[in-house]
Amino acid sequence: MADVEMHGEHHSDLHAEADAGPRAKFRAMTEGTQEDWAIIAGHFMPFAANVADRVLTHLKLLDGDYGGFPVDRLTHSLQTATRAHRDGRGETYVVMALLHDIGDTLGSYNHPDVGAAIVKPFVTEEEHWICANHGAFQGYYYFHYLGMDQNAREAFRGHKHFAACEEFCAKYDQAAFDPDYAHEPLEYFEPMLRRVMARPLQGMLARLAD
Ligand SMILES: [Fe+2]
Numbered sequence: 001m002a003d004v005e006m007h008g009e010h011h012s013d014l015h016a017e018a019d020a021g022p023r024a025k026f027r028a029m030t031e032g033t034q035e036d037w038a039i040i041a042g043h044f045m046p047f048a049a050n051v052a053d054r055v056l057t058h059l060k061l062l063d064g065d066y067g068g069f070p071v072d073r074l075t076h077s078l079q080t081a082t083r084a085h086r087d088g089r090g091e092t093y094v095v096m097a098l099l100h101d102i103g104d105t106l107g108s109y110n111h112p113d114v115g116a117a118i119v120k121p122f123v124t125e126e127e128h129w130i131c132a133n134h135g136a137f138q139g140y141y142y143f144h145y146l147g148m149d150q151n152a153r154e155a156f157r158g159h160k161h162f163a164a165c166e167e168f169c170a171k172y173d174q175a176a177f178d179p180d181y182a183h184e185p186l187e188y189f190e191p192m193l194r195r196v197m198a199r200p201l202q203g204m205l206a207r208l209a210d
């Protein structure tokens with residue numbers, strides 16, 4: 001376990017289970033064998049099954065992160081999800097709304113790309129598109145205050161998901177900065193997020209979940 005100790009306690013907590021048992025013997029993939037890949041495949045599904053835990057842990061990094069806004073980024077995310085949920089949206093949409101800004105921490109210059117990549121296997125193609133492009137559509141409400149083009153979203157005019165993305169920003173995202181709005185807590189959305197992230201709907205690894 002020297003390896004785990006070297007990497008510290010956090011590493012051991014996250015990986016203790018996944019690190020147990022035999023490991024593949026190759027030093028380069030060109031040396032890989034069926035046996036090696038049977039070992040790795042045996043680890044993949046249990047690890048992938050816990051993606052919801054890792055996403056929740058990362059989402060909590062937005063807690064207390066105001067960036068000058070009236071509410072912190074976690075509150076903004078909860079308000080966006082709550083508004084979508086109370087408006088009757090389905091679970092995959094609500095989870096997309098909850099995670100739409102999760103990329104703010106790692107993708108400071110392209111946060112919609114990061115959030116979209118995380119939700120992609122679990123949501124509809126339209127919901128993924130909304131997540132991936134909400135930045136330009138949200139800009140309609142503030143880009144002109146920053147010397148940018150308020151109508152940047154016009155580049156997407158005519159796209160089949162234009163109206164859906166416009167609606168996401170108008171109804172939920174741009175409205176989710178109200179310190180007085182009674183949103184649901186993260187715990188409320190946890191079971192929903194776990195159900196949605198329990199199995200991928202698309203992506204080349206989706207068949208492994210069958
Ligand atoms: Fe955003």
Ligand SMILES: [Fe+2]
Pocket residue numbers: 076080100101173
């Ligand atoms: Fe947002």
